[in-house]
Amino acid sequence: MRHWLAASSEELAAFAAEAGQPAFRAKQLRDWLHAKRVDGFAAMSNLPPAFRESLAEHGRLRALRELGRKDAADKLTSKWLWEAADGGLIESVLIIEKQLSRRTVCVSSMIGCPLACAFCATGAGGFERNVSAGEIIEQVYAIDAHARTRGGGAGVSHVVFMGMGEPLLNFDNVLAALNTLRDPAGMGLSGRHLTLSTAGVPDGIRALADSGVNCRLAVSLHAANQKTRERLMPCAKTWPLTALFPALELFAAGSSRDITFEYCLIDSVNASRADARELVALLRPFRCKVNLIPLNPVPGVSFSAPPAAAVRAFQEALEAAGISAPVRMEKGAEIGAACGQLRAGKK
Ligand code: SAH
Numbered sequence: 192m193r194h195w196l197a198a199s200s201e202e203l204a205a206f207a208a209e210a211g212q213p214a215f216r217a218k219q220l221r222d223w224l225h226a227k228r229v230d231g232f233a234a235m236s237n238l239p240p241a242f243r244e245s246l247a248e249h250g251r252l253r254a255l256r257e258l259g260r261k262d263a264a265d266k267l268t269s270k271w272l273w274e275a276a277d278g279g280l281i282e283s284v285l286i287i288e289k290q291l292s293r294r295t296v297c298v299s300s301m302i303g304c305p306l307a308c309a310f311c312a313t314g315a316g317g318f319e320r321n322v323s324a325g326e327i328i329e330q331v332y333a334i335d336a337h338a339r340t341r342g343g344g345a346g347v348s349h350v351v352f353m354g355m356g357e358p359l360l361n362f363d364n365v366l367a368a369l370n371t372l373r374d375p376a377g378m379g380l381s382g383r384h385l386t387l388s389t390a391g392v393p394d395g396i397r398a399l400a401d402s403g404v405n406c407r408l409a410v411s412l413h414a415a416n417q418k419t420r421e422r423l424m425p426c427a428k429t430w431p432l433t434a435l436f437p438a439l440e441l442f443a444a445g446s447s448r449d450i451t452f453e454y455c456l457i458d459s460v461n462a463s464r465a466d467a468r469e470l471v472a473l474l475r476p477f478r479c480k481v482n483l484i485p486l487n488p489v490p491g492v493s494f495s496a497p498p499a500a501a502v503r504a505f506q507e508a509l510e511a512a513g514i515s516a517p518v519r520m521e522k523g524a525e526i527g528a529a530c531g532q533l534r535a536g537k538k
Contacts, residue, residue: 193250194325225377255329261526268523283330295349298330301356306426312489313355324367351386359395382406393438400442409451414461415470452481458497467508481516487529
């Protein structure tokens with residue numbers, strides 16, 4: 192069944208025209224969907240009853256049911272578990288950063304993930320299905336409504352595609368969701384406030400560059416060495432660094448924003464001084480930033496984070512070469528909401 196939140200302005204206009212409605216109805220409908228965000232057709236009081244009935248017949252307004260929410264002790268990180276209409280389970284996270292005045296939603300673009308990175312809880316559970324555009328938008332709208340009841344009425348300011356799944360392998364749904372989240376009639380988020388994180392799918396990166404969305408791009412690199420990367424991310428065999436970097440160069444050339452690389456530090460795997468040197472050599476030609484993430488523990492995964500001194504040494508090696516490399520301290524680990532922990536203990 193179609194999800195009305197996923198319909199573009201053009202699709203709404205076409206539907207209204209087919210239903211014999213004047214063009215302004217599509218605009219009214221869009222307002223109910225994305226500005227007022229009502230969850231029932233009956234609330235769309237300025238639309239004729241017959242049109243409302245037709246809308247109800249042809250699609251839905253909501254597909255997710257909140258199964259539960261966990262708040263971290265400091266209440267700054269919360270994790271949601273949603274049940275989709277087909278019973279699929281989807282997780283999202285809200286991270287409030289008071290000093291930066293940011294309220295970031297981390298959305299899932301898939302249920303499970305086919306990429307099976309060796310250190311990630313999502314991949315360990317296999318792939319179920321893509322999350323639809325409507326389900327992505329719904330995660331943001333529901334959490335935006337929640338955020339407004341907290342922190343002085345301010346809603347979500349940033350959306351990151353860093354939950355479960357590989358967004359560039361669910362390209363059409365993710366692009367539709369990004370475009371809707373940018374729409375001034377709804378969230379009105381600028382590309383600067385939208386970040387897509389990818390394991391590095393070259394064709395997807397090119398398509399994203401072509402789309403004109405102008406969002407931020409984060410790339411999960413985790414190793415500058417092809418062999419080590421393949422050990423951590425089996426998808427690196429299909430998309431080697433030699434194919435990834437030309438796509439990134441193309442993206443960077445067409446974007447006003449620096450690329451962010453994510454580098455998960457794992458003891459005795461990718462965190463030595465030699466690894467840092469290799470990373471510097473690879474990234475030197477790039478305008479970029481590296482987020483260093485000491486590995487978050489995942490049940491059943493034997494890797495561990497390096498000692499703090501090794502993390503510092505790695506960071507210093509990058510910064511000495513002029514590459515900004517903040518260490519991302521885990522947020523939400525206690526509620527299983529940290530990077531790579533989604534889906535752990537969910538079932
Ligand atoms: N598939 C996309 C989106 C997932 S985002 C991608 O790979 O970028 C989730 C981020 O958390 C990725 O950078 C991922 O590599 C990282 N991650 C996964 N498991 C982790 C763990 N146990 N500790 C720290 N980061 C992890």
